[in-house]
Amino acid sequence: AQSVAQPEDQVNVAEGNPLTVKCTYSVSGNPYLFWYVQYPNRGLQFLLKYITGDNLVKGSYGFEAEFNKSQTSFHLKKPSALVSDSALYFCAVREGEGNNRLAFGKGNQVVVIP
Amino acid sequence: DVKVTQSSRYLVKRTGEKVFLECVQDMDHENMFWYRQDPGLGLRLIYFSYDVKMKEKGDIPEGYSVSREKKERFSLILESASTNQTSMYLCASSLRGVLGEQYFGPGTRLTVT
Numbered sequence A: 001a002q003s004v005a006q007p008e009d010q011v012n013v014a015e016g017n018p019l020t021v022k023c024t025y026s027v028s029g030n031p032y033l034f035w036y037v038q039y040p041n042r043g044l045q046f047l048l049k050y051i052t053g054d055n056l057v058k059g060s061y062g063f064e065a066e067f068n069k070s071q072t073s074f075h076l077k078k079p080s081a082l083v084s085d086s087a088l089y090f091c092a093v094r095e096g097e098g099n100n101r102l103a104f105g106k107g108n109q110v111v112v113i114p
Numbered sequence B: 001d002v003k004v005t006q007s008s009r010y011l012v013k014r015t016g017e018k019v020f021l022e023c024v025q026d027m028d029h030e031n032m033f034w035y036r037q038d039p040g041l042g043l044r045l046i047y048f049s050y051d052v053k054m055k056e057k058g059d060i061p062e063g064y065s066v067s068r069e070k071k072e073r074f075s076l077i078l079e080s081a082s083t084n085q086t087s088m089y090l091c092a093s094s095l096r097g098v099l100g101e102q103y104f105g106p107g108t109r110l111t112v113t
Helices: none
Strands: A004-005 A010-015 A019-020 A023-026 A033-037 A044-050 A054-057 A064-068 A071-080 A087-092 A102-104 A107-114 B005-006 B010-013 B019-025 B031-038 B042-049 B064-069 B074-079 B087-094 B108-112
Touching: A004 A087, A010 A019, A019 A107, A019 B064, A023 A107, A033 A071, A044 A054, A044 B019, A071 A087, A071 B005, A071 B108, A102 B042, B005 B087, B010 B019, B019 B031, B019 B087, B019 B108, B031 B064, B031 B074, B042 B064, B074 B087
Parallel strands: A010 A107, B010 B108
Antiparallel strands: A004 A023, A019 A071, A033 A044, A033 A087, A054 A064, A064 A071, A087 A102, A087 A107, B005 B019, B019 B074, B031 B042, B031 B087, B064 B074, B087 B108
16 A cells, blocks of 8 residues: 655744655555645645656745655755744655545644744 | 535534534535544545545545535535544545645534533
8 A cells, every 4th residue: 555654743943944844655656746734724735746757846835845766755845934834744645546545644743933 | 716615614513413524616526535634643534436426435434424416515424423533524626637636625623522
């Protein structure tokens, strides 16, 4: 079965510093990987995805993610964190072929300190 | 903008009650999903549907059923609510052929007492 792991429960970062949220994956076949964000009291919002092509994927709100096949990782990054980036971040992987079902990680709480 | 709405933001029910959670999307999406979100466990898929009247079990279907009579509406039913079903329930929809981009509703926080 496809799965993702988010090893950290919480990431604390000072405003203006680089932000990294880690994700590793386990798949059979080609990995299709996604990041979602959940702001307080809101549903999840799609940030970005890797299907094929460039290993560096750019998404919404200045986020990007780097696909690394040798390390089976798909870390989310932002060069300069904002207080408004404080949220819960989920990594996900597509399950199976021919459908839109996703398997989500447990999520990482990001706290950006002013 | 895609809009996914859920019938209630907060719901309190008693043990043994039958509970209906409603989800409506306005973008003609074929796929619809019900998840529950619990701290430390992330999102777990309860059921999904890829067409009207079609449904498939997710990872944790026990104690739940679903109904999809119209394309825009996907209902989650707790036949006999139990305290271990206290959780945040999230509905999502997606367009067939657009890989992985699911659109989520705001969630329903259900408390079973």
